[in-house]
Amino acid sequence: MGFDLLEPRTVAEAVELHARDGNAVFLAGGTALLILQRQGLPLPRRLISLRGIPGLDEITAGPGGGLRIGALATLRQVERHPLVVRRVPLLAEALRQVANVRVRHTATLGGNLAHGDYRLDPPAPLLVLGAQVRAVGIGGEREIALAAFFRGLFETALQPGEVVTELAIPPTPPSGGTYLKYALSSNDWPCVGAAALVALDDHGRCREVRLALTAVAAAPVLVRGLDELARGEPVSDRLAARLADIAAAQVEPVGDQRGSEWYKREMARVFARRALLAAARRAEAGPVGDGTKEPVA
Amino acid sequence: MEAMERQIRLTVNGQEHELTIRDNTLLLWLLRDDLKLVGTREGCGTGVCGACTVLLDGRPVNSCLTLAAQAAGHHVTTIEGLATNGRLHPVQEAYIEERGFQCAFCTSGFIMMTKALLDEIPNPSEEEVREYLSENICRCAGYPDILRAVQNASRKLAARGR
Numbered sequence: 490m491g492f493d494l495l496e497p498r499t500v501a502e503a504v505e506l507h508a509r510d511g512n513a514v515f516l517a518g519g520t521a522l523l524i525l526q527r528q529g530l531p532l533p534r535r536l537i538s539l540r541g542i543p544g545l546d547e548i549t550a551g552p553g554g555g556l557r558i559g560a561l562a563t564l565r566q567v568e569r570h571p572l573v574v575r576r577v578p579l580l581a582e583a584l585r586q587v588a589n590v591r592v593r594h595t596a597t598l599g600g601n602l603a604h605g606d607y608r609l610d611p612p613a614p615l616l617v618l619g620a621q622v623r624a625v626g627i628g629g630e631r632e633i634a635l636a637a638f639f640r641g642l643f644e645t646a647l648q649p650g651e652v653v654t655e656l657a658i659p660p661t662p663p664s665g666g667t668y669l670k671y672a673l674s675s676n677d678w679p680c681v682g683a684a685a686l687v688a689l690d691d692h693g694r695c696r697e698v699r700l701a702l703t704a705v706a707a708a709p710v711l712v713r714g715l716d717e718l719a720r721g722e723p724v725s726d727r728l729a730a731r732l733a734d735i736a737a738a739q740v741e742p743v744g745d746q747r748g749s750e751w752y753k754r755e756m757a758r759v760f761a762r763r764a765l766l767a768a769a770r771r772a773e774a775g776p777v778g779d780g781t782k783e784p785v786a
Numbered sequence: 787m788e789a790m791e792r793q794i795r796l797t798v799n800g801q802e803h804e805l806t807i808r809d810n811t812l813l814l815w816l817l818r819d820d821l822k823l824v825g826t827r828e829g830c831g832t833g834v835c836g837a838c839t840v841l842l843d844g845r846p847v848n849s850c851l852t853l854a855a856q857a858a859g860h861h862v863t864t865i866e867g868l869a870t871n872g873r874l875h876p877v878q879e880a881y882i883e884e885r886g887f888q889c890a891f892c893t894s895g896f897i898m899m900t901k902a903l904l905d906e907i908p909n910p911s912e913e914e915v916r917e918y919l920s921e922n923i924c925r926c927a928g929y930p931d932i933l934r935a936v937q938n939a940s941r942k943l944a945a946r947g948r
């Protein structure tokens with residue numbers, strides 16, 4: 490079936506176009522939408538392309554640390570950007586594991602989040618980084634914590650007609666982070682993905698532990714209740730195993746081609762533990778984040 | 787329901803074209819059907835084989851997942867655009883020297899990816915080469931020859947001063 494492509498030049502115009510046709514859909518890189526079309530799903534009559542809006546793909550340093558990433562920045566642009574590599578290497582590490590270089594040169598970070606697929610990789614690192622989504626709709630602009638953004642299968646907190654314009658990543662405490670992706674082949678979607686961020690105190694004990702898992706529930710999971718157990722404790726295999734048990738109890742996997750419900754839960758446990766230990770080792774070896782010395786660019 | 791038609795201008799292999807297309811035309815079909823540049827192939831049609839790789843403003847993309855309208859106003863390079871003045875591009879020469887193909891269905895995709903790789907990372911490690919090309923599929927499975935071709939191309943470009 491055919492569709493028309495509208496090409497607004499500003500966010501306000503995009504929002505306005507959507508207000509006139511509530512069935513219209515925003516188009517960013519198009520990698521998710523065009524596959525749906527290929528698979529025979531009818532696309533709506535109107536697509537509103539966001540690619541021609543200037544300035545939506547910028548990556549800049551945030552006030553007092555952290556950074557801001559324009560929603561239209563491609564995954565490849567983000568993964569290679571010096572600010573990202575330096576301040577949030579965890580994000581670059583995760584993006585390098587998404588799909589293939591060609592898809593990453595086209596797919597946008599905003600499109601990835603707005604897509605709301607339960608198996609996406611980037612949400613996991615962005616959840617542990619405490620990212621905020623900025624969106625503009627007919628009622629104005631608002632910020633949505635990523636932790637409140639994913640609602641369910643292909644369901645996000647975005648209102649119809651809201652455009653994601655930016656992602657803000659706050660300063661991170663000096664910490665170690667990692668993203669482990671367990672997939673059946675190197676370019677495949679994850680069976681399980683685990684992002685961990687661990688901050689240690691001067692005695693090498695846990696100050697803060699963050700963990701997020703993807704592909705193991707209808708929406709990515711930011712694991713709750715880890716600090717209660719971990720704070721003040723030295724990192725050990727036993728502690729990591731207990732934290733991983735907490736994580737495994739919070740996932741609700743849907744069995745898919747890449748693993749049954751049982752298998753995904755067990756792999757979530759395994760990869761949660763490995764990710765926590767790997768992040769802690771990085772925190773010991775040399776933390777990155779706000780307050781650590783950044784090499785002069 | 788038919789899609790709207792539009793006029794677009796785009797530059798393909800250095801030459802400017804003005805074309806009338808439907809909004810839902812894929813870049814792949816514009817290249818193959820309208821411009822008869824059939825070196826760009828369709829394999830999977832879903833982004834996972836690399837046979838349809840072209841450069842959009844120098845960046846490698848899947849033309850099977852790109853609307854022709856998204857390329858309007860931009861520069862597209864296909865395999866047909868690599869040779870200059872009848873001389874093959876060093877990456878093409880390297881694939882011939884190393885016999886980096888058998889049936890050659892995948893080859894234009896591999897060559898475009900190799901060009902993009904060496905533009906982005908001039909002296910890649912083997913790890914980087916493998917990562918970059920990891921989702922280009924060769925059913926004839928000539929991967930070792932392809933890896934040698936990439937290394938050869940990298941040396942050629944370095945010798946030529948790029």
Ligand SMILES: Cc1cc2nc3c(=O)[nH]c(=O)nc-3n(C[C@H](O)[C@H](O)[C@H](O)COP(=O)(O)OP(=O)(O)OC[C@H]3O[C@@H](n4cnc5c(N)ncnc54)[C@H](O)[C@@H]3O)c2cc1C
Nearest residue numbers: 517518519520521522588596597600601603609610653833
């Ligand atoms: C071959 C292949 C392999 C893949 N493998 C992986 C993988 O391993 N891991 C992974 O995480 N992902 C994977 N993906 C998915 C890919 O990451 C997403 O398709 C991509 O990030 C979507 O971004 P886009 O810009 O192309 O979105 P589009 O296709 O343009 O849009 C996707 C959705 O988001 C909406 N949207 C887009 N931008 C905005 C915005 N700014 N505001 C509001 N709504 C918006 C659109 O309306 C649409 O509903 C793969 C994709 C392909 C094609």
Ligand code: FES
Nearest residue numbers: 829830831836850
């Ligand atoms: S045809 Fe485009 S990637 Fe396979």
Ligand code: FES
Nearest residue numbers: 888890924925926
């Ligand atoms: S040479 Fe035959 S598919 Fe690669």
